Amino acid sequence: MPCKSVILTGDRTTGPLHLGHYAGSLRNRVALQHSHRQYLLLADAQALTDNAHDPARIARNVIEVATDYLAVGIDPAVTTICVQSALPALAELTLLYLNLVTVARLERNPTIKDEIQARGFGRDIPAGFLCYPAAQAADITAFRATLVPVGEDQAPLIEQTNEIVRRLNRQVGHDLLPEARSLIPEIGRLPGVDGRAKMSKSGGNALPLSASDAEIAASVQRMYTDPGHLRASDPGRVEGNVVFTYLDAFDPDPEEVAGLKAHYRRGGLGDAVLKGRLTGILCDLLGPIRERRAAIARDRDHVMDVLRTGTARAQALTTQTRDAVRDALGLFRL
Amino acid sequence: MPCKSVILTGDRTTGPLHLGHYAGSLRNRVALQHSHRQYLLLADAQALTDNAHDPARIARNVIEVATDYLAVGIDPAVTTICVQSALPALAELTLLYLNLVTVARLERNPTIKDEIQARGFGRDIPAGFLCYPAAQAADITAFRATLVPVGEDQAPLIEQTNEIVRRLNRQVGHDLLPEARSLIPEIGRLPGVDGRAKMSKSGGNALPLSASDAEIAASVQRMYTDPGHLRASDPGRVEGNVVFTYLDAFDPDPEEVAGLKAHYRRGGLGDAVLKGRLTGILCDLLGPIRERRAAIARDRDHVMDVLRTGTARAQALTTQTRDAVRDALGLFRL
Structure with a gap:
């Protein structure tokens, strides 16, 4: 070996x-x-x-x-x-x-x-x-x-x-x-949840590993998307859209994400749907980490x-x- | 205490x-x-x-x-x-x-x-x-x-x-x-034995603590005195005269050195006399150090x-x- x-x-x-x-x-x-x-x-x-x-x-x-x-x-x-x-x-x-x-x-x-x-x-x-x-x-x-x-x-x-x-x-x-x-x-x-290039605690735009589901949901809710995408029916931009950047980083199903991007670009897909999906993914990811973290921190x-x-x-x-x-x-x- | x-x-x-x-x-x-x-x-x-x-x-x-x-x-x-x-x-x-x-x-x-x-x-x-x-x-x-x-x-x-x-x-x-x-x-x-401001091994103007009597004598012989003091009968300069600087540093009898300085200034005191005195003082100082050094270096x-x-x-x-x-x-x- x-x-x-x-x-x-x-x-x-x-x-x-x-x-x-x-x-x-x-x-x-x-x-x-x-x-x-x-x-x-x-x-x-x-x-x-x-x-x-x-x-x-x-x-x-x-x-x-x-x-x-x-x-x-x-x-x-x-x-x-x-x-x-x-x-x-x-x-x-x-x-x-x-x-x-x-x-x-x-x-x-x-x-x-x-x-x-x-x-x-x-x-x-x-x-x-x-x-x-x-x-x-x-x-x-x-x-x-x-x-x-x-x-x-x-x-x-x-x-x-x-x-x-x-x-x-x-x-x-x-x-x-x-x-x-x-x-x-x-x-x-x-990027930070606010769309700034760097996520940092001091910048106030970071999600700590110990974040609760409510904190995750609130952070995703505030997330920067496409400021020109006012109605669900409008075509939207994927590039620079923080929600998509996060989906690219964490969604376990990249094909599904590709489909969502196409849908978003041609219009008819609301930010709320995407944010709901991302919230679920992040809660699934961070939930077990948060629980293990709390148990370890007690010892x-x-x-x-x-x-x-x-x-x-x-x-x-x-x-x-x-x-x-x-x-x-x-x-x-x- | x-x-x-x-x-x-x-x-x-x-x-x-x-x-x-x-x-x-x-x-x-x-x-x-x-x-x-x-x-x-x-x-x-x-x-x-x-x-x-x-x-x-x-x-x-x-x-x-x-x-x-x-x-x-x-x-x-x-x-x-x-x-x-x-x-x-x-x-x-x-x-x-x-x-x-x-x-x-x-x-x-x-x-x-x-x-x-x-x-x-x-x-x-x-x-x-x-x-x-x-x-x-x-x-x-x-x-x-x-x-x-x-x-x-x-x-x-x-x-x-x-x-x-x-x-x-x-x-x-x-x-x-x-x-x-x-x-x-x-x-x-x-100063170095050549009159330069700093005695240093790399400058070649230093007397090592292990110097032999012959090395001491040769170094003192080369020492810078007063270039205008050509004959013993001439008046000589004490300031910047390395032999006197060394006598000030090492001669155990400062009064005697003061007398020598006065004599040198008014003329009639040759460099050879001063150098002989300094050689003796330095041999007395460094001789025991050299011997102890050699014994210690063997152990x-x-x-x-x-x-x-x-x-x-x-x-x-x-x-x-x-x-x-x-x-x-x-x-x-x-």
Whole structure:
């Protein structure tokens, strides 16, 4: 049997996860966990690079995100769930890698440039934020990951990681660390229920995984469709119609969705019918997740056990990689 | 008895130490070690920030510098000698602190600006080098140091550390970490034997602590005096005369030196007499150091024992500080 690819992925612990995370990554992780060796990193240290003023929120959400993982079906027996800030080897590798990359290269990283702009940092970029591509390279290489699921906008971070890997491998004269490939999901980013490009808790346009049926129905009710589609009998636009985008993402019957699109385009199909269908689908999807989530949340000790076991496993692996890198470079050994 | 001040100091392990280090810092450390709690950090991780291409040299010199410490009279029973790269808590604190300081602030640091220029980095500054003030803040605070011996040009680094300390203390609402004071040595930097401002091994104008009597004599012989002082009977200049600078630094009899200066100024005192005197003083100083150094270097196991004991003590202390910082900030605890 060939060696399984190693996947590293995870989430910044800035808040509980939502339907956008489910569509873009969580369900892929559940699907991939048996055919791959998978590590999920609760990236609290990375979350601090732009949340240093509110570390308590970042800490609180470690448990929340872990609970989300378990609720959607991540199996801690096959997927290692671990806490980034409890892995000192990641910090050590980050500092080593920062010596292998120039400030100018970090500033040129397109992902970093975009995020600096999106966050409105201006000249007041926290140094940790500028440096996080090196931290991400530490994460990826410490787990010897070869496959990293990322959005298209994050692909330059994988390129940066591979530059560091090549630089290191060249310096030590052998393939000490593997390069990683981006795994870009087929389904792009799910828009917010209001039609804005990104679903986010802070944007108020996200459906949390714990949403009740009533919250789901209310969110779908508010969903952006085609503003020109005033009467059911009018022809309607499918492109940019959030209800159809969601049906494409979640409806288990794509043929039926194709038929609905044709009907909507020629007129005679009301938004209410579509919204009713979507509400049903989302309630069916989120209902069991919400119930599992509530049960898991009542057993905090179990979640902590999962985190302790996963983090211990990750400590062993990341420490081993750190030692291999140090020894290959010929650093001092006590 | 009042609490002893805590001193943190140390050296980048880029090469064995020389007479310049002895004059500017080593002898102070020997003098201070009984009245203060003193930690000496073998700063191999910091040395890598601009020596990532040659880690083996940095590693090799950890033992060399430790041997120098023991040879000059650092007593490992009272001074803790430890290896920076073996203290993961320093890396963890560094990453935390990088979130509390902006890129612009690091770029404005006068010490960093000067050193970037001195090293000719141009735009190709390793990110680790730009970030090293945060690493130094981690070092200082992890040891809860209150007194940091630095050259005048390094004082801005202590200011940067204290900014981070104040920011942290303000955020957590109490004096979690102490601020540190610079301890600027009375004797400024010893010039090279060729009269250039800085004695350095790479500049070829340094006297290593292991120099033989013949090497000492040859170095003093080449020393820059007063180029206008052609005959012994001519009046000579004392200012900028390296032989007098060295006599000021090392002659145990300052009154006698004052007399020699007066004689030299009015003429009638040859360079050969002064150089002979200085050679004798330096041979008396370095002879016993050289012999102790050679004996210690033959017992590598002893040096390793000292490093292991000191580093274990430092690990306990720095881990404790890391935990205190994490807990005060409310970071996640497994």
